[in-house]
Amino acid sequence: MAVKGFLSALYEQPDMHRLAVAQERANAYAQARRVITMEPAAVIDAVKAANLKGLGGAGFPTGMKWSFVPPKGDKPHYLVVNADEGEPGTFKDRRILLGCPHALLEGIIICCHAIRSEKAYIYVRGEYIHEMKRLQGAIDEAYAAGLLGADHLGTGRRLDVVVHPGAGAYICGEETALIESLEGKKGQPRNKPPFPAIEGLFMCPTVVNNVETLSYLPFLFEMGPQAFNDLGANGTGGCHLVSLSGHIERPGVYEVPMGFPMMELINGLGGGVWKSRRLKAVIPGGLSAPILTADEAQQARLDFKTLRDMGSMAGSGAVMVIDDETPMINVLLNCSHFYHDESCGQCTPCRDGSWWLYKICLRIARGEGRVRDLDEIVRICNNIEGNTICAFGEATAWPIRSYVRKFRGELEAFIQSGQRASEADWYHDDLAAPPLVQIAGVAGTMGAHV
């Protein structure tokens, strides 16, 4: 069963984006008022004890991240809120931005107190026009009520919150690319170290947190760290919002505790695979996550540890369901196209590798592939992994390699049949390209065409 609902209980109520309603029905900002009287170190300890982990994708312990911020010197500290929601399959942050933005703003006040920041930037993906408007409306109300701005909540300090629009680039969800983008540059990730906690936005100590992570903070403080931790399982406290999509009867966002069984999500909450078909595979944590076969899915639970132990990841909590009538080549082609399209281009293994992967997958999809192309795909993935500036490299290599490894028999049979995949003609732009054999012949020479 799903939990009684924390964030979902808010965003499912009408008008919860309005300050008066949020204060009256959900006691909004009550925890922020309390937390700002605590020592910042005590706030961080509470978040650590609660075992809150980052829900943006990496699952990094939130309290620990905050504790990396150095003692306050002459540089300002910043909070950057990652609302660039872009991982394919994920659509939970927009629920919060639209439905309960005051939970986020309250979380921002709590975090800024803990890291001694007087300014937060919320980087929202540029397509989220209504979301930005809703959020800006909530911020305006919070300023008017003295929750933000000069002497916010009577603290004698200021706290400014600025909504910043992105402009269409998946890579800007990566925290250092997001910082570069926010600074007014191309969104290309930085080499680490230094990590943002030491040198982030405008070269100042910066914490980057996801919308959902911050929005759970009021609940964490309301119930107390121990109770929050006890809600979860396997080393992560609390619950999370799972985005369920693909071949499922009832797609949507479901709030479940950490460790929730995958099949209960799919067959219970999600109403089962659509059209009474059978399950073929599940992508458990956004497109970047290695795929699980239907058998593996039986054992899977939705938490960082269980999925990592299974060789996949919980990522952004996006579960994509694939039915048994879906040819794996369609999945492979679509995924490789995405990463080729979105690579920021600064590392050769990722820029060229994602291009080769896509070209090879397209060649296979057009019925021009050879069985050894599958080995070539794995080889390219192996060479991307670990050799790039940011985790986009792994996000490309892991899923694609997992499709080939787990569905090799089907893909081989497809290649041998010489068939053309139903999805192959969808890539209109690429149909005009020269015959693929010419450009994809020898991997080593393909870079010249990039």
Add this chain to the structure above:
Amino acid sequence: MSGPDGHRGAANLVPVERESGAPVVLPAETLAWIEQRRAMYEDPRAAILPVLHRVQDELGWISLEAEEAVAQAMRMPLAKVHEVVTFYTLFKTQPQGRIRVDICQTMSCMLRGARELFAHMRDRYGVHPGETTADGRLTLHAVECLCNCECAPMAQIADTYHGPLTPAKLDELIAQAQPGETVSAAVTGTCAAAIAEKR
């Protein structure tokens, strides 16, 4: 995809016609907006994305002349403005139709029939991704996951997300579509005034 080869990282290797033919002069109101936006950041250059959104909202696309006007208003080298414009897919370097139709091509939408929508756009309106209809009414783009996969297959038409779509539903929405809210209108708020007051 930014460059003609579809790679953000690679520059436009082929020079593309991007001149609108006339110099762009930004209205005083826009220049004032830009100044206000610049004041919201510790480094004013950080305002470039919202500023480009505003200029594009006003002009419909970012011509080379528009880049020059932005460079001047932002006190930034033209090359830096150009670098930003060409990196991000939401900035359009060619004239656009009045209505944007962005159909999602990523996994969940593919699984639930996005291809049919693209085929319909081709057959009914004669446009492939990146093309504008002859009457200049709409431009179709194939975009990556808009993070509304629960409504797959989906599209953003003008400013609004719609789905699940069928070809018939798509026709209906396109027939009703009006240019919508803009990004720059969505991100102007009281904090700008609060910050200006502080300075």
